[in-house]
Amino acid sequence: MPMMKAAVFVEPGRIVLDDKPIPDVGPLDALVRVTTTTICGTDVHILKGEYPVARGLTIGHEPVGVIEKLGSAVKGYREGQRVIAGAITPSGWSNACQCGFCAQDGAGTAQGWKPLGGWRFGNTIDGCQAEYVLVPDAMFNLAPVPDGLSDEQVLMCPDIMSTGFAGAESAKIRIGDSVAVFAQGPIGLCATAGAKLSGASLVIGVDRVPERLEMARRLGADVVIDFSRQDPVQEILRLTGGRGVDASIEALGTQGTFEAALRCLRPGGTLSSLGVYSTDLKIPLDAFAAGLGDHRIVTSLCPGGKERMRRLMAVIEAGRVDLGAMVTHRFRLDDIEAAYELFSHQRDGVLKVAITP
Amino acid sequence: MPMMKAAVFVEPGRIVLDDKPIPDVGPLDALVRVTTTTICGTDVHILKGEYPVARGLTIGHEPVGVIEKLGSAVKGYREGQRVIAGAITPSGWSNACQCGFCAQDGAGTAQGWKPLGGWRFGNTIDGCQAEYVLVPDAMFNLAPVPDGLSDEQVLMCPDIMSTGFAGAESAKIRIGDSVAVFAQGPIGLCATAGAKLSGASLVIGVDRVPERLEMARRLGADVVIDFSRQDPVQEILRLTGGRGVDASIEALGTQGTFEAALRCLRPGGTLSSLGVYSTDLKIPLDAFAAGLGDHRIVTSLCPGGKERMRRLMAVIEAGRVDLGAMVTHRFRLDDIEAAYELFSHQRDGVLKVAITP
Amino acid sequence: MPMMKAAVFVEPGRIVLDDKPIPDVGPLDALVRVTTTTICGTDVHILKGEYPVARGLTIGHEPVGVIEKLGSAVKGYREGQRVIAGAITPSGWSNACQCGFCAQDGAGTAQGWKPLGGWRFGNTIDGCQAEYVLVPDAMFNLAPVPDGLSDEQVLMCPDIMSTGFAGAESAKIRIGDSVAVFAQGPIGLCATAGAKLSGASLVIGVDRVPERLEMARRLGADVVIDFSRQDPVQEILRLTGGRGVDASIEALGTQGTFEAALRCLRPGGTLSSLGVYSTDLKIPLDAFAAGLGDHRIVTSLCPGGKERMRRLMAVIEAGRVDLGAMVTHRFRLDDIEAAYELFSHQRDGVLKVAITP
Amino acid sequence: MPMMKAAVFVEPGRIVLDDKPIPDVGPLDALVRVTTTTICGTDVHILKGEYPVARGLTIGHEPVGVIEKLGSAVKGYREGQRVIAGAITPSGWSNACQCGFCAQDGAGTAQGWKPLGGWRFGNTIDGCQAEYVLVPDAMFNLAPVPDGLSDEQVLMCPDIMSTGFAGAESAKIRIGDSVAVFAQGPIGLCATAGAKLSGASLVIGVDRVPERLEMARRLGADVVIDFSRQDPVQEILRLTGGRGVDASIEALGTQGTFEAALRCLRPGGTLSSLGVYSTDLKIPLDAFAAGLGDHRIVTSLCPGGKERMRRLMAVIEAGRVDLGAMVTHRFRLDDIEAAYELFSHQRDGVLKVAITP
Structure with missing residues (x-):
């Protein structure tokens, strides 16, 4: 079973880098090799135990990466393609989604609504502070990165910019x-x-x-x-x-x-x-x-979906705003614990960190 | 100086029927002879001293009546015409009005916005629990009553229905x-x-x-x-x-x-x-x-203006809703103190009272 | 290979009842046994050759039926459940869908937009004037029929009422x-x-x-x-x-x-x-x-999706409108050619026909 | 009777500078001394007889100027104040205005709606290619020019920018x-x-x-x-x-x-x-x-009113856009016929002309 590194919630106060199996790819999923990710204020809430998640969960909801493997039913993408996905990865088909409230996606519930239900990465499924992340409902969520935009230029799209x-x-x-x-x-x-x-x-x-x-x-x-x-x-x-x-x-x-x-x-x-x-x-x-x-x-909760990501990247590509300047510090995934240390204490004028596996 | 009867706020706990001069008519005003009016929950707040107004002010903001006299600059109406005006009587020309917030009309203020500024009747100017009421900015506020609608049928339009x-x-x-x-x-x-x-x-x-x-x-x-x-x-x-x-x-x-x-x-x-x-x-x-x-x-604060009133009366005229049934009790203006007594204590299943001068 | 009856476009002027195989069910599909359907004005355009479709296509886009078989990835439904689907059956995940234009669903296209792309039944895939119809993207499109509503009561929801x-x-x-x-x-x-x-x-x-x-x-x-x-x-x-x-x-x-x-x-x-x-x-x-x-x-092109269908059925269930009265004639699927004959010539005061396999 | 210079429509093909009396000021009016104005493409339509106006009418609907005299009922302004008014000068009180369609202002009509009724300057009343212009419904229409903005900086607000x-x-x-x-x-x-x-x-x-x-x-x-x-x-x-x-x-x-x-x-x-x-x-x-x-x-027809003008000037003041660069040519009012000659033939790369009385 091939393994990968991942930042895992152990208990309040402890997020550690650990080894986990690279996940299997279901028919609607895509496995993405993470090339850059970051830490969010919400992750610090998780670290502190203020927002509860399951022990052993991989944290992180802001992925930039490359498609490693596509699910059998996923069309319109190719392996090796550079992509991002939103922090919120809705199913697209719930009643909430059909009303325009993708962040409150209730896929699988009786009525189709669930508060915050669209937020899955690092909340209800493994997130992207890892070498690989499994993106659910890939056709709804994967947005190709335009040529000419660097990882750091689009790193704010999944969450900070969208929110x-x-x-x-x-x-x-x-x-x-x-x-x-x-x-x-x-x-x-x-x-x-x-x-x-x-x-x-x-x-x-x-x-x-x-x-x-x-x-x-x-x-x-x-x-x-x-x-x-x-x-x-x-x-x-x-x-x-x-x-x-x-x-x-x-x-x-x-x-x-x-x-x-x-x-x-x-x-x-x-x-x-x-x-x-x-x-x-x-x-x-x-x-x-x-x-x-x-x-x-x-x-408003962060809007997700590939069309949202496409639009935000178009704004950056057009030079309307330069959010890359918000990346003040850079870390290897191997050093993510140090990154949490810095970011959670808001030391050294940190705004956002870039984490590269 | 011709006089009229009016329900006047004297002090907390006391609204009394008193004699006041029939007001003079400015160029943009209309003097309306009140044929039916009512008491609002807000009037009870005033009575109890919970909402402060000037002593001596005539109370009431829901007029149905007949045009007695038009200001020199008022066009498009005729004396003798049956009309209503909204509880909120905006100027129409303030910045707030031009942004669609007529109820927050700041006519006369530096920036053109004032919280609740559109509510004048029985708040900042004399109201309509009286034999006559002066309607300001008449061309913005006076709405002719369609033939065939009774006073009681349109009595809810100025406030209750609009709100x-x-x-x-x-x-x-x-x-x-x-x-x-x-x-x-x-x-x-x-x-x-x-x-x-x-x-x-x-x-x-x-x-x-x-x-x-x-x-x-x-x-x-x-x-x-x-x-x-x-x-x-x-x-x-x-x-x-x-x-x-x-x-x-x-x-x-x-x-x-x-x-x-x-x-x-x-x-x-x-x-x-x-x-x-x-x-x-x-x-x-x-x-x-x-x-x-x-x-x-x-x-939302009660929307006013003649177009609002026209639309609400159109709804009633079309038979879409019958709010006349909400009038549970009727009083002469002479007996308005008894009406306040009944209404403020919610006695006898009262919903709305009709007051006729 | 199990067979079924279906109304098939042969050439301009000819829609005939024919035998076709009951379709296989893909992972995201649902096979629905049609209990009632109808003929639309658009179908008459197809019959007359004014709107081109492929020869051999099953016509019809207004299904009421019972789930016969669910695709392997479809959750939240059960076989035997009474359902409808909209005339427009979007994927839910295209860029057009994510912008709220499900009827212009461009699933599979480069940019994710396609004029009329959400209209598939009886246009680009086999429709529902048949004993069975395959509903694509079932989790987006299948709406359970509330108990107490008859087939004819909800027959207008998929197209006529939604449009x-x-x-x-x-x-x-x-x-x-x-x-x-x-x-x-x-x-x-x-x-x-x-x-x-x-x-x-x-x-x-x-x-x-x-x-x-x-x-x-x-x-x-x-x-x-x-x-x-x-x-x-x-x-x-x-x-x-x-x-x-x-x-x-x-x-x-x-x-x-x-x-x-x-x-x-x-x-x-x-x-x-x-x-x-x-x-x-x-x-x-x-x-x-x-x-x-x-x-x-x-x-506006007819809005589809299960939430739209749910809402329309809620309107009917609440008694706000009774569209069942629009069904003026009833036919067996076996007699659908006669139904086309009547409906296409607007004979006998026909408004809508109900077709029951 | 004090006289002024004004550009007057004589007949198709002829707009000439002529002497006219300085108008009297009604209670709701303001007399504005024009300091800068311009010529619009619509004025060229008038010149060519393609858009009919009364003979003898003063043309022009884009005024920048100084308040010379206020009507007796106008409050909130002072004489000597620098102001602009929109090309569209609505009454503010018609039913159309109350529905948000000020440009279709039907003040004085039976129902309160009139196509293009809000456009009065140089259309139904004397316009502003003159030394003085009378602004109707001044409290709705007069917008003070912020200190620090030149005439040419705000010259596009009344029409071009608003439209x-x-x-x-x-x-x-x-x-x-x-x-x-x-x-x-x-x-x-x-x-x-x-x-x-x-x-x-x-x-x-x-x-x-x-x-x-x-x-x-x-x-x-x-x-x-x-x-x-x-x-x-x-x-x-x-x-x-x-x-x-x-x-x-x-x-x-x-x-x-x-x-x-x-x-x-x-x-x-x-x-x-x-x-x-x-x-x-x-x-x-x-x-x-x-x-x-x-x-x-x-x-869309050009939105008018003082709040619209205020907002547009705020955009200019904030440096969001510099429309002053559109002024390619400058003329004295005395030379307005030459300005029409240039502008109507689109000579010399003309975009907009500034006319100063």
Whole structure:
């Protein structure tokens, strides 16, 4: 039985590199040899035991690689082809998918809906921090990488870019809108880029880490606010002449950012939430105009599927945004434990790491 | 100076019938002789001092009447014409109005947005529980009543029907959707009717008052749930085979109904909120899928304007819904203090009262 | 090799009942024993040679039946289950499907888009006017029939109802809209029902056959216009006080109905086109306000997929509409040639026929 | 009676500079002293007699100026303020306006809708190729110019930019879309800029004038096609791998561009039409997939109103696009006849002229 290296969840606090068998390929699967992958904030939640997964599971949901072997029923691809797959790998055929909610894919359930059901890599099936990953429902999920794009250029597509851009898309940003983005970690930075790309005429990035604020400027923020020096809500109101922004994007997952994102909205504005929360949320009565402000609060989980990946890579290929600059550190798969160490403690100005098996 | 009778807010706990001068008519105004009006739950909040208004203000925001006098610049109407105006009477020209948020009309403010700014009657200007009411921006707000419709048939259009239907519209109900409506007071009943009218194939009404549940059935509920006998969330999940409803409408304004409306949603579902809340709201982490469920929470304030009124009256004229049945009690304006007494204590199965000067 | 009866296209003018082998079942397929099917106007186009298909192809795209055998990879169904499938049976995984255009499914093409590609039954693969039909991509397409619904009650779901309702949906009908539907054949009648179900307050049905106008009234038309007696455009303008309708639906596929549907629109109105045209279309300059009228012309091909079918059956189950009344004639599969004879000549007031193997 | 200079339509072929009285200011009006204006292609249609207007009318609908005098009922502005108004100056209160179709403003009509009714300047009331222009419904229409923006920087906002951007907006461009824009005159160039600003990853500009193709590249086209050298439909299909573009924008108003814009679409694509047509249009059957391709054809008339102007100026202020470069020639109002001579013959590479009284 041929074996491979894989980063495996052992118990809270321990993800280790281990040997696992290279998986068998079912009729609708594709086996992909991973050439580059990365670590996500969600993986750190798993490491810390804050998000429970099965012991022994391979972690990671952002694969760039090469098709090693195609399932017997998979058509339209060839072995040796460079591909990516989304962090979310839906079946494509559930009722949820048919309603446009692929991330809530309920394939196999009675009604066809399951919260977060489309997220399988490193959650319910083995992920891609490994030498090989099995991509389910390959014809729905495998997107060929255009020639001329490097692994690192497309490494953000599977999750960070798809999620961040979804924050802007769900906010239904119109040309000329003003938008505030709370937190400029990898997802917030992509939301910032997505807001600008959607036609916003004022994009405001909020964080406190200078490198992140600087990166926010590079990716599209017209103004940045260091919340450790200024009250962001007051500053946003000032910047908009007292009106508030048309849309705000929450990209951290805390009560503070959620509440600030609500308070800086104009009446009728949209709060687009991307963060993974770990506590109940409070909606303050005054910020909510007692329910009479025509507010909208929308949440988005990372959209997946090959068409999504194709579009995101087209954006990169056209030079609309350069997310490769977000890769601040590089590790071999053999050193992934060190990568987790660095990334989970946010040391050395890390934004994203590239892991190469 | 000609005088009229008007129901005036004196202090918390006291709305009294008093004499006031019939107002002068500015160039864009219309003076309307009120033939029928009603009392709203919001008026009861005012009475109780829970929603502050100026002492001496005439209360009421649901006018049916006859044009007595037109402002010098008002064209397209004639004196003697039967009309209604919405509870919300926007200017039509503010930035908020031009963005489609007439209820947040900021006419006169620096940026053109103001929370709840479109609500003027009985809030920032004299209302219509009086013999006469001055309708501002008459050309935006006055809608002629079609021949053949009685006062009571159109009495719900200005507020209750416009608000309740907005709950269904903001939920973006599609043909074949399942919808739960929490609370079957006047607004919830209209939301129930609006959900059915929007093509929902399963409309579930939740309340505990038998008369209201019975009225819910008449107006479009396929199933009603008495929440004092059954847990509505569990019952809704059962009715939908475990999936949850596509949309839920909150029509009361409490943590309990808000939370239940969230818990009974499928992933990707929409909570459309109409209630006026009086406390901070809590979003439970589990009901919100930690922010990853593609949920939407939208709030709506009563849409106003003559085109809205025209459309609602067209719905009534076509026989699509009969809201006249919601008028359970009738009073003379002279007896309005008794009407408040009955309505504010929800005595005698009251749904809506008709007040005739 | 077990054999079955099937209605086969031989050459223009000839569809005959013939013997064919019962097909083998691939891993993603389901073999369905047809219990009821019908003939569509499109089948008549095929019969007449106006729409080309391969000789020897089994015709028909509206199956109601029972699962006889499931492919090896198909989960979530059981043999013996009553099901329908849409006329359009998309793969679910093409780029077109992932963009929400399942009817233009380009599974297997380089870019993933193909005009009409989702329509396979009786077009590119054997159809269902037969004892058995092989349903491709079964997990995407098979929808269980709710207990209590008869074959004839759901017989319109696969095509007629899905298409007609799509005409109303694509028109984005809002509560209180006025809508005109041109032609009250089976699809137009469903569009009429769909328009009412979407909240239109004035639904106008246009045709000249008295039985069809009568059926239009039963299914939701408030007013019917016999175009052989009245100019429909003038009458619609009169009914709307000179404004025109908010939306019009074309359900025949001729220049005359297309043009009338455009002429009766208000500025900013939507022409929702369902017809299959056989000639170039002309947009008259005046009817189009020289391109400055904010008009929209949208076309829709029948939406497919199991979720669509589930929703349509839910509408029927809830009693919102009764399309079973459209079945005017019944035939055994053995007599399908007579059924074609009747249906293709529109004899005897036929609307839809039920064919039972 | 104080007099002013104004460019007046005399008869087909003759627009002359003449003396007219400075108009009186009604209660809702504002008198604006024009500091810069321009000539539009529509004005050339008027000059040639192809679009009829009253003899003696002042032409021009793109004003930049300074408030000279405010009507008695106008609040929120001050005399001396720099402002623009849209080419379309709606009332704000008609039923059409309340439905979001301000360009079809039917103020004063029985039903409240009138094709092109929002276009008043230089069409139904005196326009702005004059020393002074009277702006109707000033509170709806006057937008203050931000400090730091020059007249020429905002000169495109009233018409060209608003119209061109509307072409992109009506096409509902999503991040990653491919878009083709047919004709790169001033409106087409703005549509090109608008498409890029909306997130398109491939913007294709089609024209044959080298200067226009060069300007298209500057404003956002990734690829330009000289249709005199290449068949644009074939080239667009090649560029999209055979799929066709997600959206195409027609910005000329001819059968040729309309048809090409349809032929280069993928199934389910949107043709967004901006051109003013002068003949009936033909929709070829094959390009329209016989009505079964899920195509959308949408037309847009220039959106107006102060909020629209505010947003467009915000886009310019943020540096998202520089349309000032489109001003290729400058004239004094005294020389406007020479400006018409140049502009109407498209001499000397003219794109837009700036006229200063």
